[in-house]
Amino acid sequence: MTPARFLKTRTSAWDRLEALIKKASPRGVRALTDSELRELTLLYPAVAVDVARARMYKIDPNTQNRINQLAISAHGLLYRRKSVKSIQVILTFFRDTYPRLFRRLWPYTALAIAVFTIGFIGAYISTVLTPSNAYLFVPGQLDLTDNESGLSSKDISERFRLIPKPPMAAGIMANNISVAFNAFALGITAGIGTCYIIIYNAMMLGGFAAHFSNHNLAYDFWSFIIPHGILEIFAILVSAAAGLKLGLSFAIPGRLKRSASLRIGAHDSVLLVIGTVPMFVVAGLIESVITPSYIPGFVKIALGVTLASLTIGYLILAGRRPVGHGQTYKLNVPEN
Amino acid sequence: MQDFDLIETPENVKLQRRLAGIGSRFIAGLLDNLLIALMYIVLLLLLLILGINILSHMGISTALEMWVLAIMIFVAFLIYWGYFVLFEMLTNGQSPGKKYMKIRVVMLEGGGISLNSIAIRNLLRVVDAIGLYAVAGITMFVTHKVQRLGDLAAGTVVISEEIPDYSARYDKKKRVLDDEAITSTALEATGLKPEEYRLLHNYWLRREQLTIEARSQILPKLLQPILVRMGQSISGKSLTFLEEYVEGLMDKARNAEKEMKREANDSGAKK
Numbered sequence: 038m039t040p041a042r043f044l045k046t047r048t049s050a051w052d053r054l055e056a057l058i059k060k061a062s063p064r065g066v067r068a069l070t071d072s073e074l075r076e077l078t079l080l081y082p083a084v085a086v087d088v089a090r091a092r093m094y095k096i097d098p099n100t101q102n103r104i105n106q107l108a109i110s111a112h113g114l115l116y117r118r119k120s121v122k123s124i125q126v127i128l129t130f131f132r133d134t135y136p137r138l139f140r141r142l143w144p145y146t147a148l149a150i151a152v153f154t155i156g157f158i159g160a161y162i163s164t165v166l167t168p169s170n171a172y173l174f175v176p177g178q179l180d181l182t183d184n185e186s187g188l189s190s191k192d193i194s195e196r197f198r199l200i201p202k203p204p205m206a207a208g209i210m211a212n213n214i215s216v217a218f219n220a221f222a223l224g225i226t227a228g229i230g231t232c233y234i235i236i237y238n239a240m241m242l243g244g245f246a247a248h249f250s251n252h253n254l255a256y257d258f259w260s261f262i263i264p265h266g267i268l269e270i271f272a273i274l275v276s277a278a279a280g281l282k283l284g285l286s287f288a289i290p291g292r293l294k295r296s297a298s299l300r301i302g303a304h305d306s307v308l309l310v311i312g313t314v315p316m317f318v319v320a321g322l323i324e325s326v327i328t329p330s331y332i333p334g335f336v337k338i339a340l341g342v343t344l345a346s347l348t349i350g351y352l353i354l355a356g357r358r359p360v361g362h363g364q365t366y367k368l369n370v371p372e373n
Numbered sequence: 374m375q376d377f378d379l380i381e382t383p384e385n386v387k388l389q390r391r392l393a394g395i396g397s398r399f400i401a402g403l404l405d406n407l408l409i410a411l412m413y414i415v416l417l418l419l420l421l422i423l424g425i426n427i428l429s430h431m432g433i434s435t436a437l438e439m440w441v442l443a444i445m446i447f448v449a450f451l452i453y454w455g456y457f458v459l460f461e462m463l464t465n466g467q468s469p470g471k472k473y474m475k476i477r478v479v480m481l482e483g484g485g486i487s488l489n490s491i492a493i494r495n496l497l498r499v500v501d502a503i504g505l506y507a508v509a510g511i512t513m514f515v516t517h518k519v520q521r522l523g524d525l526a527a528g529t530v531v532i533s534e535e536i537p538d539y540s541a542r543y544d545k546k547k548r549v550l551d552d553e554a555i556t557s558t559a560l561e562a563t564g565l566k567p568e569e570y571r572l573l574h575n576y577w578l579r580r581e582q583l584t585i586e587a588r589s590q591i592l593p594k595l596l597q598p599i600l601v602r603m604g605q606s607i608s609g610k611s612l613t614f615l616e617e618y619v620e621g622l623m624d625k626a627r628n629a630e631k632e633m634k635r636e637a638n639d640s641g642a643k644k
Contacts, residue, residue, distance in 0.1 A: 039567075062465075063464055064463065064464060064465070065464070065465040065485065082384050085382055085384040085386040085388070086384060086386060088386050088387075088388060089386050089387075105388055105389050106391075106534065108382075108386070108388050109388050109389075109390055109483075109532070109534075110534060112380075112382055112388065112483055112484060113465065113466075113477070113479050113483070113484060113485050114465070114485065115484075116382075116383075116483060116484030116485065117465075117484050117485030117486075117487065201439040201442075202439070203439045203440050203442070203443035204439060204442040204443040204446055206443065207442075207443040207444075207446035207447050207450075208446050210450075211446055211447070211449070211450035214450070214454075215450070215453075215454070218454065218496055218499070219499055221496055222496050222497045222498075222499045222500045223499075223500060225497055225500050225522050225526065226500070230500075283526065296525060299525060299526050300481075300525070300526060300527070300528040302526075303493045303497075303526035303527060303528075304489050304490075304493065304527075304528070307489055307492050307493045307496065308489070310496065311492060
């Protein structure tokens with residue numbers, strides 16, 4: 038076969054592939070009909086081989102480039118992972134995948150909780166010993182000693198009651214999920230950024246808690262924080278755990294190449310963050326509806342503790358069924 | 374930083390991807406962010422039209438306003454975190470800005486981008502965006518495959534889908550004819566066989582990349598059988614003479630081609 042003949046016989050295939058790619062370009066292969074898709078799967082390998090043949094025949098660089106580009110585009114269309122769309126996949130994710138993932142990565146959650154505890158206790162003790170330290174962690178306007186202009190804990194609840202609930206819930210959820218996403222993303226700094234977010238939040242909470250406790254308002258404070266706070270802080274710490282996993286896989290690659298380790302770490306941990314979103318939705322609803330309500334404090338605390346226990350129980354216990362009969366993946370071999 | 378990246382397909386063919394440069398990615402990002410800003414402006418205008426004061430919760434009186442504000446907060450959140458995710462999901466790795474610049478996100482190993490990778494590269498965007506995307510710029514500059522942090526973690530690269538025009542690399546005036554375009558008429562005018570013509574044509578296109586020594590070694594070897602067939606002797610001919618001879622042949626072929634095209638056009642016009 039001469040180059041001229043090669044071009045002559047193959048050009049129509051390239052034109053056809055180009056047309057198919059153009060059609061599929063905006064939305065992927067979904068835009069194609071069944072027969073077009075079949076055509077694409079047949080055309081692609083042939084054109085991929087044409088790339089090599091064009092190189093062999095040394096045909097002009099423009100045409101070589103065109104074929105190469107066509108093959109690349111078709112390759113991008115055909116070789117992709119199965120797309121996640123059905124409700125079933127989401128159900129499976131929360132029923133099995135997510136709790137399993139949480140358990141597999143629990144050391145990172147433990148690490149996040151440890152860092153948080155250290156920050157919290159540090160700020161708490163320092164504020165109890167030196168009450169003026171509170172203003173390192175607490176905005177100045179929250180001066181509990183001055184009852185004339187300052188706000189007591191009851192005033193805080195009062196103020197929250199004034200805010201209309203739907204936008205408050207939306208705002209709280211959006212804010213918390215953003216914090217969680219940032220805690221994950223900042224993990225790329227070898228985990229330092231994530232630790233900063235954990236410690237910042239821990240010290241603020243510790244400072245607040247000690248400040249209220251110094252003014253004998255501990256009960257009011259905790260009945261205000263615990264209903265939504267346990268779940269919320271836990272979810273943030275799980276996201277931070279994902280960030281730590283990301284950062285440590287980059288900082289300590291072990292036997293892998295650093296880039297490969299980072300890639301694996303990121304793919305391992307990203308779902309841990311995504312799965313915290315429902316926790317934030319629940320926590321946001323409680324924070325905007327139940328926390329500022331007139332329900333007695335101890336009931337609110339009990340509710341918060343119960344909810345957090347349920348969540349953690351779910352993470353520890355769900356998805357433990359052994360993979361038995363009917364659970365293994367079956368190959369879908371068409372029976373002729 | 375490199376321009377090209379080779380991937381090997383399951384068909385055992387090495388395909389060459391053109392990596393998108395920092396410039397085109399920056400413009401794509403700029404366009405996307407302008408679009409995001411536009412969406413926020415529309416959102417704010419909507420609030421203004423509805424008369425909702427977002428700075429104070431006292432401005433809200435009716436239940437409807439409350440829900441409108443809640444939905445708007447939700448939408449703003451969705452735009453911030455979801456714009457790129459949504460578009461890259463729906464269009465196989467092309468946000469509107471990337472589409473305009475004809476670039477696309479693909480997996481490092483080839484193939485369309487996976488959902489996990491979309492999530493990773495766009496969650497890490499907040500870090501890449503630090504200092505007006507300075508972090509991304511520096512990372513792209515120092516990595517081999519023009520990847521920002523999000524790409525490194527997600528295992529993705531951004532490729533250019535524009536088919537580059539390499540014809541500009543040749544001197545257009547002196548460029549003769551493509552292999553496929555050589556017609557029998559043109560061949561007749563030169564008196565060459567097709568493979569002889571191709572050989573000389575290739576030499577002609579590349580001669581400026583060769584040293585004079587190399588040219589004076591190669592050309593006599595190439596021309597000898599041709600000249601012998603035509604009954605001429607090669608001995609004692611200078612390089613200049615031989616190259617002029619080749620140029621003459623190329624000119625003949627080009628002129629014959631032109632002549633034929635014009636005739637074809639004329640007859641076409643007459644019809």
